[in-house]
Amino acid sequence: MNHQAAFARALLDPAQACPDGLATWNGSDPAQRFAIYRNNVTVSLIDALAATFPAVQQLVGEDFFRAMARLFVQAQPPRSKVMAWYGAGFADFIEGFAPAASVPYLADVARLEMARVRAYHAADVAPIAATDLHAALADPEQLAQLRLQLHPSLQLVASRFAVVSLWQAHLGLLPIAQVDPTLPQAALVFRQGLEVEVSLLSTAACVFISALQQGATLLAAAGVDPRLDLPAILALLIRQQLITHIQT
Known part of the structure; x- marks a missing residue:
């Protein structure tokens, strides 16, 4: 595996260690800096999902939504530079997410919100x-x-x-x-x-x-x-x- 692939995999998987070969400009611990960067990336992607799916978040509450979105980010990182399309698979993910089974209409509300994004763009x-x-x-x-x-x-x-x-x-x-x-x-x-x-x-x-x-x-x-x-x-x-x- 090349360095870029290893970096990308570790970036969205908190169970993986800091990739080898990293250095910092001020001599601080690369592993600590990478952990901060990894958290910022994940939080940014969760925020992007929250902006696209506000009704979904409201229906289940912010804490539940962000926990669910974190797992989605780890399972399905962005495949495009256009962040407007991120979350296209979120509805299907919700449909298979067992903790959301008590809200059976949640996936379809997500489909409606994603349809609004597609219509806008x-x-x-x-x-x-x-x-x-x-x-x-x-x-x-x-x-x-x-x-x-x-x-x-x-x-x-x-x-x-x-x-x-x-x-x-x-x-x-x-x-x-x-x-x-x-x-x-x-x-x-x-x-x-x-x-x-x-x-x-x-x-x-x-x-x-x-x-x-x-x-x-x-x-x-x-x-x-x-x-x-x-x-x-x-x-x-x-x-x-x-x-x-x-x-x-």
Whole structure:
């Protein structure tokens, strides 16, 4: 193992000794200085997770969150220089973290918060002109093969729990006592300007949008769930300027 790899492994594993070959400019103990540096790195990564997942931290408390985040940092150190993406695997980690099993909706709240990060940093794409879209929808010959391309910021989070209401309670938009966590909900996450929006979505609408994102035609996506209110969901996508291109 080379020196860089040994340094990196020891940096996030407190059980490992200080790597060989380190020296300090003032003659102080390298092992002591490395321990301080290792702690600072870990604390910084935990702080980054706390900034990305404030609702998760609020739901379990700061002490529990930071202990859980410390284990995540040790298990999954950053793989990218872009710290905005750090924590992409946090929800899956929470799902397998036995001490968090008493809060079964915690992983999905983390997924919602990560979806907000992805939406915020997504590319800017102009919406399609309303006249072009209405013309395509009104053409029976095109309608059967029509595909809608949606805005890159659009994210979906479907949950067995009341993920939207739990997140809204974190913001103080409704009392947590009024939230039934066992109520299944789906979230539509997207960016408007510099603001990320989170909206409650029906299960049928979530399935429809997911099918569009996977390349299904408009009619095929609309036929997946018979409960879908197609005019309503199309009106929502048009109103929020989430349709960027049409293809046939």
